[in-house]
Amino acid sequence: MATTVVTSAGIASEAPRSDFGRILAQRERRFAAALLAPAFLALLATTTFPLLFLVYTSAFRMDLAMPFTNGFVGFENYQVLLSDERFWTSLLVSLVYTGSTVALQVIIGLALALLVIDMKRGQGWFRVIAILPVVLSPAVVGMIWRTFMLAPEFGIVDFLAINAGLGSKNWLGDPTLAMVSVIAIHTWQWTPFAFMVLLASLASLPEDIYEAARLDRASAWQRFRRITLPLLRPAIVMVVIMRTMVALTAFAAIFTVTAGGPGTATEILNLYAYRKSFTELSIGYGAALAVALLIVTIIISGILFALRRAK
Amino acid sequence: MSGQGQVSFRNIVKMHGEFAALKGVNFEIKPGEFFALLGPSGSGKSTTLRILAGLDAPTAGRVLIDDKDVTSTDARDRDIAMVFQSYALYPHMTVAENIAFPLEMARLPKAEIASAVHEAARKVKIDHLLDRKPGQLSGGQQQRCALARAIVRKARLFLLDEPLSNLDAKLRLETRAELKKLQRSLGVTAVYVTHDQEEAMTLADRMAVFMSGEIQQIGTPAEVFARPNSIDIAGFIGNPPMNLVPARYVDGDVIIAGHRLKTTTTTAGERDVVVGFRPGALRMTEGGLGARVDLIEDLGDTAVLDLDCAGIMIRMRVSDGNIPGEGETISITTRPQDIHLFDPTTRMRL
Numbered sequence: 001m002a003t004t005v006v007t008s009a010g011i012a013s014e015a016p017r018s019d020f021g022r023i024l025a026q027r028e029r030r031f032a033a034a035l036l037a038p039a040f041l042a043l044l045a046t047t048t049f050p051l052l053f054l055v056y057t058s059a060f061r062m063d064l065a066m067p068f069t070n071g072f073v074g075f076e077n078y079q080v081l082l083s084d085e086r087f088w089t090s091l092l093v094s095l096v097y098t099g100s101t102v103a104l105q106v107i108i109g110l111a112l113a114l115l116v117i118d119m120k121r122g123q124g125w126f127r128v129i130a131i132l133p134v135v136l137s138p139a140v141v142g143m144i145w146r147t148f149m150l151a152p153e154f155g156i157v158d159f160l161a162i163n164a165g166l167g168s169k170n171w172l173g174d175p176t177l178a179m180v181s182v183i184a185i186h187t188w189q190w191t192p193f194a195f196m197v198l199l200a201s202l203a204s205l206p207e208d209i210y211e212a213a214r215l216d217r218a219s220a221w222q223r224f225r226r227i228t229l230p231l232l233r234p235a236i237v238m239v240v241i242m243r244t245m246v247a248l249t250a251f252a253a254i255f256t257v258t259a260g261g262p263g264t265a266t267e268i269l270n271l272y273a274y275r276k277s278f279t280e281l282s283i284g285y286g287a288a289l290a291v292a293l294l295i296v297t298i299i300i301s302g303i304l305f306a307l308r309r310a311k
Numbered sequence: 312m313s314g315q316g317q318v319s320f321r322n323i324v325k326m327h328g329e330f331a332a333l334k335g336v337n338f339e340i341k342p343g344e345f346f347a348l349l350g351p352s353g354s355g356k357s358t359t360l361r362i363l364a365g366l367d368a369p370t371a372g373r374v375l376i377d378d379k380d381v382t383s384t385d386a387r388d389r390d391i392a393m394v395f396q397s398y399a400l401y402p403h404m405t406v407a408e409n410i411a412f413p414l415e416m417a418r419l420p421k422a423e424i425a426s427a428v429h430e431a432a433r434k435v436k437i438d439h440l441l442d443r444k445p446g447q448l449s450g451g452q453q454q455r456c457a458l459a460r461a462i463v464r465k466a467r468l469f470l471l472d473e474p475l476s477n478l479d480a481k482l483r484l485e486t487r488a489e490l491k492k493l494q495r496s497l498g499v500t501a502v503y504v505t506h507d508q509e510e511a512m513t514l515a516d517r518m519a520v521f522m523s524g525e526i527q528q529i530g531t532p533a534e535v536f537a538r539p540n541s542i543d544i545a546g547f548i549g550n551p552p553m554n555l556v557p558a559r560y561v562d563g564d565v566i567i568a569g570h571r572l573k574t575t576t577t578t579a580g581e582r583d584v585v586v587g588f589r590p591g592a593l594r595m596t597e598g599g600l601g602a603r604v605d606l607i608e609d610l611g612d613t614a615v616l617d618l619d620c621a622g623i624m625i626r627m628r629v630s631d632g633n634i635p636g637e638g639e640t641i642s643i644t645t646r647p648q649d650i651h652l653f654d655p656t657t658r659m660r661l
Contacts, residue, residue, distance in 0.1 A: 211366050212399035214386040216413035216460070226412070230403045 051294075057287040064281035077288035087289065089264060090272040091296065097183060097268055098247040104187040105243055106236060109194025114228075116195075117202045127199075130192040138189065142256030145185045146172065150257075172258055175265035182254050182266050186247060194239045201235035202228070234308075241304045248297050269293045315342040315377050316467040316500030318363065323372035325358050332358045334524045335372070340502065340517075345494050347503045347511035350521030351547065357472060359521070360504045364470055365389045376468065392466035396473040398457040400445040406432070406456050407441040413464045431463035434493065451482045458490075462497060469494070469501045475510060487513060508548050512536065520544050538651075542658040545587045545651060551615055551626045554593075557655065558586040565650065568621035570600040573647040578661050585653040590615060590628040592649035595635075599644035604635050618643070 061073045081087050116126050133141065149157045150171040162168050172178050205228070213223045251270050254260065260267035260275060267275070270293060277286025318340040325333040333355045340346045348356035361367040363374060365386030374382045381389055392413070400409050407428055414424045432438040435455040445453055454474060461469060474490070475483045491514050494501045505511050511518045512532040519529045520540075528540040539545040545553040559566045561581050565574055572586075602618035602625060614634050618625045618641075627643060635641050652661040 206397070206399070208395050208397050208399040209401055211364075211386070212393070212395060212460075213401075213412075214366070215364060215389075215391060215393050216464075217387040217416040218412075219387070219416075222416060227401060227403075233403075 054287050054290055057284055058291050060284045062282075062284035062287075064283060070284075073284070077285050078292075080285065081288050081292060086264060086267075086272065087269075087292070090267050090269045091292075093179070093264075093266065094248060094268040094270070094293075094296070096179070097186070097250070097266075098244055100183045101186045101190070101247050102240055102243045104183070105191045105194045106239055108187065108191045109239070110198050110232070110236070112191070112195045113199040113202050114224075116199060127196070130195055132192075133189045134192050136189065138250070138252035139256050141185060141189050142253040145181070145188075145253075146257045150181055173262055175262055178258050178262055178265050182257055185253055185257060186250060189253070190243060190246070194243065197235055197239050198232060201232055205231055237304070237308045241301060241308065244304060245297060245301055248293070248300065269296070316340075316469075317342045317377050318346075318468065318500070318502070319375040319378075320359070320363070321373040321375065323359070323362060323369045323374065325355075325362065325367070326370040331524055333362075333369070336524075336526055338519050338526060338529055340500060342500055343498050345491070345501045345503065345514055345516045347505060347515035347518035348521060349505055349508055349511040349515075349518050351506055353523075354521035355524040356504045356506075356521045360393075360470055360472055360502060363468075363502060364391055364393055389468075390466050391468045391470060392461035392464060393470040394454075394457045394461045394472065394474045396476060398445075398453045398477075400453060400456055400460075402445055404444070405441065406437060406443050406445070406448070406459075409445065409456055410441075410459045410463050413460060417464065427463055428459075431459040434462065435459045435489075450477055450479075451486070454478060454486065458493070462493070462499075465497075465499075467500065469497075469499045471501065471503045473504055473506070475505075476507075490514065509550065512548075520547070522547075538660070539587070540660050542585055542587070542653045545653065549589060551590050551628070553587045553589050553651070554625045555653070556586045556623055556625065558584055560584045560652065565652070567600060568623060572600070572645065572650060574650040574652060575647045576650070576652045576661055578652065583655055584661065585655050585658075587651035587653060588645045588649055590626045591630075592645050593625070593627040593643050594645065595629075595633070595641050596644045597642060599642040601640060601642055603640050604637050607634065607637055609634075 058077055059072060059074055060070065061076070062070050112130070116123055119126065136144075147155070149155050152158050152168050152170060153162075155171070158168055158171065169177055171181050209227060210223060213227055218226065249270055250268065251274070254266055254268060254271060255274070258266045260271040264272075269289065273286050273289035273293060276282050276289055318338075320336050320338050323333055323336040324331065336355070336359060348359055350356045358367065362369050365381070365384060365388075369382065372382075373380055376389065401412065404412065410428045410431055411424050414427055419427070428441070429438060432441055435458045437452055437455045437459060440448060440452060440456075445456065448456065454477070457474070471490075475486055478486060487510060503511070503514060515532055517529065517531050518535060519526045520535060521527070522541075522543045527544050528535055535544065536548055539548055539553070542555060546555055556567055559581070560574075560578060560583075563574060563577060564571045565584060565586050566572075567586060578584075600620055602620040604616050605619050605624075606617040608615040608617075613628055613630045616627045616629060616635070618627055620643075625643075653659065654661055
């Protein structure tokens, strides 16, 4: 090592500058690689390897209940999956769940942001309170809703429903109500995220173009439609992309509230894969389901990113 | 044009908490007039414009446009177009969409909008940029786009809030001349806010000079230049501004540093005054007021001399080639009619 240093210093005094620069750049690269290596290896070990292993597993029949049938089956799991009605149902549930909660998050988040941006006082407090659901663990959120909010007779929501004359409902026992409930729970927890992003985006819009629009005789609705909405578009698309990816892979809250039930009413694809793998112990088929979810997620995010670039 | 564009401000007061931004402002603008609101920063001229536009409400007083009280009318119902200092272009719309926006809001037919947009863009010479977004335009082009958006709808009042302040010096001079021509050709009433007295002097038919929330003088630029109402206006108008020197008035003469100068102003008895004379009104002469040349600022065709006259600082503009050297002592005087007298306590003209 010492020799190299001496030689390179010797060359530097005579050789053209570019040589010296190249050596420096090389050293820089080596140093950068050394700094990067631990994180890169950790990432490989915790994400890339499991992912590849998942794809590998999906090509096997691996049934812990019937180990004597285990073996390589190629694409058989995927063939079964395509004709599996429960797979298609859970995919539909996933899409409905994701579509409704993301739409609600954006609409409610935007409405709240528009409301709060005009608040002269208490904006700071509102932000602090609004952010609370986001910092809770989804499992905790699920527990709170299942017991404190939705429990028949004692839950706050049911109490309100009774007092509003709607009567006590079986919020988590009725298939439709259960779906509405899990969508509401996810929306409740993640709307603050959309709210915060859109509020920050709104705050960065210049005041004077609104004054110009007023003088140009635009009504409040026209100002929103023609100015606010187009200018917020990048932020809205970003929120939609981020929330869609999270909603597609949601698990903990639904698992603690309904565990996919009643029946398969709230069984999103993620939960189906989990149930297949760890309840029915059919690991190979579960892996194929998980890969299917991965593909769906990639396709949807690809479409969203294409939309983002479109204009 | 939907109206005449006559404006009347009656005792307008604007309070920001305890602070009075406007302390009772009164003025009238005639139809078709180019009216400038001139004053230093924080003097209330922009506040006045915003109240006229309907963007801010006055604390007290009434605003009349074409003899109709519009004090509580919303900005969108006043039929006023405005060019903002920042231009306030809609960043997500093209130049054409920006110009078309006020017409779309007025629900004009599409074909009519297209021709009006082209016409307005042609008037300000940006008809080749209609497909660009504001972010792709230079400062001068953005300014023209803002102008086009303001003239396209033929509003009865045309407000301009320091529209030239973000342009470089050369472009500012060019645009200034074009603005005047544009206003004349449209025949629209224009209200122009500026802190640059040169802009106000060159553009305005009449101007109101603001000082700390009050109008101190209204008149044509020539009137305000020739007979400033107060010490503050005298010290604000003109480049360099008027020399203001404490002196003693005795029987039609003023005594500055022991030297007597004749005036045409007569006032009772003997008293302290503030004497004002423009730098350009001073002449070099034999037997005048003695002064040492401290500094010469050569502007090419003219030079401004900083003179030390027994401890009093006086500025003089010299336009002939006869410029003394720094450190030389010269003797200066001025004509009696060029001497302005002000009361040192009330600060008003005598």
